[in-house]
Amino acid sequence: MAQPQTMSSTLRMIRPRRSALYMPGSNARALEKARTLAADVLILDLEDAVAPEAKALAREQVAAAVHAGGFGPREVVVRVNGLDTPWGADDFAAICPAGPDAILVPKVSSPAHISRAASSMALTETPSRTRLWAMMETPLAMLNAAAIGTAAADPANRLECFVMGTNDLAKETRARLTPGRAAFVPWLQACLAAARAHGLDIIDGVFNAISDEAGFRAECEQGRDFGFDGKTLIHPSQLAVANEVFAPSAEEVARARAVIDLFAMPENRDKGALQLDGRMVERLHADIGRRTVAIADAISRLG
Known part of the structure; x- marks a missing residue:
């Protein structure tokens, strides 16, 4: 059983995660540009943002980018494909030894998914500093959020952060992402409570309307007021607002x-x-x- 963290030890480990920007791993120019962006977290994506025929190229480019470094203070996280897909095992084998700050595992629905991913990390000689993050984006994840959070008690699981996948959750539940996200509030808060109960950070889902700055700001403020540490982003134009809203005034x-x-x-x-x-x-x-x-x-x- 992991020892409870003291307030002082928790404060020493704080990293701002106001803005977590998805960057497609298949786009070499985007990976290079990522080194200059004012994002707290860069999520180099091998999953949803990459077409099946581009998976191998994306994996190669992301592994090379992580090896090369040069991201400065930005936290570098790689979203791999799930281990139950044709690409997942190769993603873990190529990316984990490169030593990103974290591996983001999609469609986590149970503690067993965390344990399986952590075991794959251990088998690929992943540096000890590399953590595991979990996408919370399925109906089962919403029902099992508290149980998934308990995986953090075992240090071998490396679990550090939940990331809300609201688009996938909308698809799977058929709930509509309307302004105010009324249908999603119970799920967002359940995941947030589970994260806090187990000492995890948690990052809010994306806002899809890139040109709607007022709507984006309102959703950032909602996420901040709910208690989220930051927001996942789909475009660099969203960085300034997220960094402002999720920082203390x-x-x-x-x-x-x-x-x-x-x-x-x-x-x-x-x-x-x-x-x-x-x-x-x-x-x-x-x-x-x-x-x-x-x-x-x-x-x-x-x-």
Whole structure:
């Protein structure tokens, strides 16, 4: 059983994941451009964005790009094809030894899918730092979210993050992705609760209307308010809004520092609740504040 993480150890491991941009692995120019984009996470895609006849070329190009590096502070994640497809085993064999920051496994529906993927990573001499991320995009994943999250308790599974696959979920459930995503709210929140219960990050699904900036901003704000760490993106034009919305504002950081400083005063160290600017704050608000400050500091280090 994995040991529970302390607040201080969790804060040391924080990485901003405000924006996670899908890049098709079959497009060599896109892979090169990725090194210059202001994305927190680059998801080099071998699955949905790549036609069957281009799978082998995409695998070769992505493996070479990961080996070459040069992505700076960006987190590099490769979405492979599932192990139950004709391309999955070859994807794991080629990509895992290259050592991306994470392998993103599609259509995870049970803890067994996590264990199988982790075993494949172990068999391909994957560097220990490479984590496993899970696409949550099937009806079974929605029903099994809590069980899938329990896989994080075993360090051998490397599980670190859930990624919502709302387009696939819409296809499989026949629910419509309308403004406000009313049909999807229970599933989004179930996956978020499962992620947080097991110490995982979770990234919201994509917004398909690239030219609708107002709609995109509204959905980013919804995801932020729900508690997501960031949003998956399908076009570089969406980066600026996602990075803005999922970053703490200057006012939030200032208030977080004020709460932390208030409880750090010698006369307040034994107190559980205090007043600040006419509002009651508790020690849990200091914990929240420390994470807010840590995220803001991590973002500032990205340059």
